[in-house]
Amino acid sequence: MRLTELKDKMNSLQRIKLVLSGQKADRVLFVPAIYEHKAFLIGKTPSEVACDDELLYQAIIEEFNTYRADLLTIGLDVYNIEAEALGCKVKFYKTNDVPAIEKHILKDKVSLDSLKIPNPLKDGRMPILIKAGEKVLKELGSEVGIRGAMSGPFSLASSLCGMEKLFILTMEDPDYVKHLMNFCTEVLEVFGKAYLDAGLGIIVFDSVCSLVSPKTYKELIMPYHNQLMSFFHQKGSGHRPLIIGGNTLPISKYLLEVGANQILCDFNVDLEEYLKIISEKKIAIRANVDPRLIQKGPIEKIKEAGYKLLKKGSSYPKFILGTGVISYNTPRENVIALREIIR
Secondary structure, eight states, rough: OOOOOOSSSHHHHHHHHHHHTTTSSSOOOOOOOOOHHHHHTTTTHHHHHOOOOHHHHHHHHHHHHOOOOSSEEOSTTTTTHHHHHHOEEEOOSSOOOOOEEOOOOOSGGGGGGGGGOOTTTTSHHHHHHHHHHHHHHHTTTSSSSEEEEEHHHHHHHHHHHHHHHHHHHHHHHOOOOHHHHHHHHHHHHHHHHHHHHHHHHOEOGGGGGGSOHHHHHIIHHHHHHHHHHHOOOHHHHOOOOOOOSSOOGGGHHHHHHHOOOOEETTTOHHHHHHHHHHHTTOOOEEEEOOHHHHOOOOHHHHHHHHHHHHHTTTTTTEEEEEEEOOTTTTOOHHHHHHHHOOO
């Protein structure tokens, strides 16, 4: 039975509004991380869907009909979009591999000054995401939250110059990193505004941040997260998720101060520890089930892992049940099994 046949007491828009305000909804929000798996749902490769707004639209509709997620994300290879629009070369595949950056463009410090802010309506694949988002919004906008995916500034900086080089620069030339981060933040403000102008929400992914020290985060990243979230708040974005995969406990106290109103507790982090930290701020938090378990099963173990998170988090009014990034060919029934336990 498809989950669209099961009726809730309220729709997802009503539910997320209550959760963000700290009130209890009819049930816990369910937000699986569906990216390349979108393509699997319609029998296409990730590269095909990532390059075609109609296919991306079809895949997201199928995602909603299959899993009835409470929030949808417009995007597939979410860390490539801005970098590609700036000139990075992305490799696409005829296989089920996810598109990946194969050529960075910042070979030296001078080259940064030659870059121009992309136009989200014209450059790279930015227009594909916006067009797909508008189509999804037209069909589902009255019942579910729809967010446009975008990189965070540090992950974008990593895409532009390479992760290893960026990490070296944080130690050897922090002033240059600040210059780079300022440029990346401006790019993301323009891209995010285009999403908002189209009637969509935003969701910021910046998982490279989980690999830096608290000192580096505080000095070289936090000011730009703050700037970006402040910009979106001023533009009227009521839901401002900052999604950083990996262990973010060491930087958690800083994440609470940047203006995001939802963060992530990934599957390799103790949810109880995170809940202690965020209890005073009362920020929304999504806790993930390990996507490797969801891919392999068995279903009994998937449900057991979901129940453990629900037991720990469901008393917190801003708790969201989610997953790590679901792999391309994960069986539908394994994701559905997790979705069903929240009922």
